[in-house]
Amino acid sequence: MSSLRYDTIKPFRKNKDITPQTGFGECMRSNPATNKCPAWHGLIEVGKYYTDIQYIPSDSPVFPKLNIFAQTGEDETQNLYDENMDQEITDKWIDEWDANEEQYSKNDVLYRVNKHGWRADNIVKSQGENAVMFLGDSFTFGVAVANDDVWCSKVATKIGKINWNVGNPGGTNQDIILLFESFIESGYIPSQVVVMWTSPVRKILFNGKKFNNFAEKGNVHDIDDNIDWNDEVSGFIADLSFADTVSKRAWSLMADNQMWFDFYMQRQSLLHLCARLGIKLTEMHYKRDTSIFCHNIDGKTPLGKHEFPNNRVEGNDSLTTPNHYGRDGTHWGSDSHNEAYKTCIKLLNS
């Protein structure tokens, strides 16, 4: 799920000198074995400041395989973690991948990330005054489109600011808050922030049994910063059928009732923190329900039945152009990113 390295953010990280990063950051640069199976990430080219990556898990030949394995019960999963997987199998999987190649091909190396794994320019503290920080999930990261097509990149270019895109594929709204608080605590202060809220049904969960009510009570858990960093803490979309741990089951049972309250509190945190720091905040939505929730909770004029707030990006469900889906056939394509770009520019100018 979430690509965030939880051991690099509050409240898990050991000190504020640790820069927040994703799993595409230092660990991928320093440990090529992270590319467990060539079909996960494809080609990886590590440069001085940036890493070029062919695939990101949800936009990779592996992702559809996971669903197929889950549905058919086939057990080829060991291949997924075999760094020496037979090239023949890799090629077969890539060949079988039903990618949307209308705009990008399977061979394209779509992703360039900075050394901390963000799809952004290098993030330098002293450049904060000229930077705009983009917070969000995979739609902000720009899964399945090329670097220059990501709406954040286009916005930053248009307004002449440095692009601090810290969109985190698979991220939760709580990730957004903790990530922002962490950057602030570390001294990375952008001049403005644009947030694209994600679904409140996603939540950071502790999956370890150590601190469960019914287990022995231990000390406050320290997130291990070794290679298994993501085992205990992760994002999760509430779904009882995938709830294979007690924590996941707990969230699946309560999400319907509690997620809007959680979202309300998380949003308040961001609004007040930006206000305190004097940072201009622009909110955007790709989810219909989050946009209406925020509109109503702010007491704005009630919307008509088919109306949406003007900060909701009309994405996949309203465009009919051929490129509205990206390479993975799920995320936005370049046209939808263009819609997001135009929406953002309108909001910034309003």
Add this chain to the structure above:
Amino acid sequence: MGQLNYSTLRPFSPNKSGLPRLIGTGPLNGKIEGRDFQYQPSDAPSLWKNGGNLVDYTADEMLYNVNNLGFRGNKIVKDESILMSAGCSHTYGIGVRENEVWGRQLADKLDMYHINTGVGGIGPDTVSLLTKQFFEEGVVPDILAVLWPNVSRKMVVLDQQKPIDDQVVDYIIQPGKNPVSIHQYSVHLPTSDTEQNQYHYHSAVKGIQLQSEQQRLLEFWVYRELVITLCQKHNVKLIEGFVYDDSLAYVKERCRNKIPRTELFSYPDYARDNMHFGRKSHKKLAEQFKELL
């Protein structure tokens, strides 16, 4: 459990402005004279532990006086030098006299006007929302002293009358006009049979029961950070007290904000209900808070 009128608390309130209120008095409050009354839930003879502490207090004493909003003590004002105390029943001062309540004693020591926003049964989530609403309404203290409640307490969104999906959709479409049913639930506290029946069917309650302690601490982190940010934004001096070791350990280990804090894990005495802090404990807490300043 909770004595807050949730329909006055944003975001659940239909009103976009106005201060929160507590629920009115009822049969458990005993004798009532204006805004003075004899008992509070948990400090009522039928609920006293071991017959109550009738050495330091009498059964007849009208211990409680509330303002027009139902909060204990002084009326809510904006133009004084204010010490605001926030928390649960220990802050409200269940089972002790008004001049014994730790917030009031602290304010007296500092020669400040005391506003007590403590509410019985609430958790850190509600403390955070109450603080936000008071600040938004211009009731901004010079000092905010928070005595954090148990992290196992949580607001639960329940509504027996409607399927959950309808309830959430209503809430999204017209928050306030279709208020959801809010209850305060505590994992560790026993609930009455009636409450158990009410809660029993709710998947949300089951979910909360299954939540790990670590998960609750992370949620506490979010609520606490909001209070810290609000205080920084409004230039309010924040001091904190802890009576539960899990949340204190979490803050000690994880927080780098350097908020002055104190702790009270053992009580020298008990209040009239033989469960909450007694007057000596309140005095000790007030002194410890004073030392932080």
